Amino acid sequence: MIRPLPLPVAPPIWGLAEFRITRPELRMMLGEPHYVETDSFRTSGGEEDSWAFSLSSGQRMAILLQVPYEVAIIYGDPPALLPILGELGLSSDDVRLHPFPVPFEHK
Structure with missing residues (x-):
């Protein structure tokens, strides 16, 4: 079960991947x-x-989600991508997914 968090998210939070997706698709998710x-x-x-x-x-x-570019940045803390993908129902071999070689701290 996931629960909403207030924005902005308190640091640290790590950039983990880009994901190609449209606004309607992500809002459906x-x-x-x-x-x-x-x-x-x-x-x-x-x-x-x-x-x-x-x-x-x-x-x-x-x-x-950067709407005009149809690119979503996935962030996580701790910086582990696989649990987030599982929660989103995404596969690590999804062709729309582009993990960053090294997570970066978003400031």
Whole structure:
């Protein structure tokens, strides 16, 4: 069971992977975003949808969808991708998934 977390997520949180997905697909997966940034001066250009959850294991995950680019960044603390993929119902060999070679701390 996952439960929503307030945004912004307290550090540390680690960037783990990019995932190619559309806004409707991700909203079907996660529900309505916990936050939508509409000011393109505060984003990578265009809108961004954000979600944050605590997994039953205690791991925290956050998802940031860069809407115009159809790319979601998957974050986690601790920086372990496989439990998050399992919770999302995704496979580690999904062609849309691009794990980062080394997790990076989001600040």
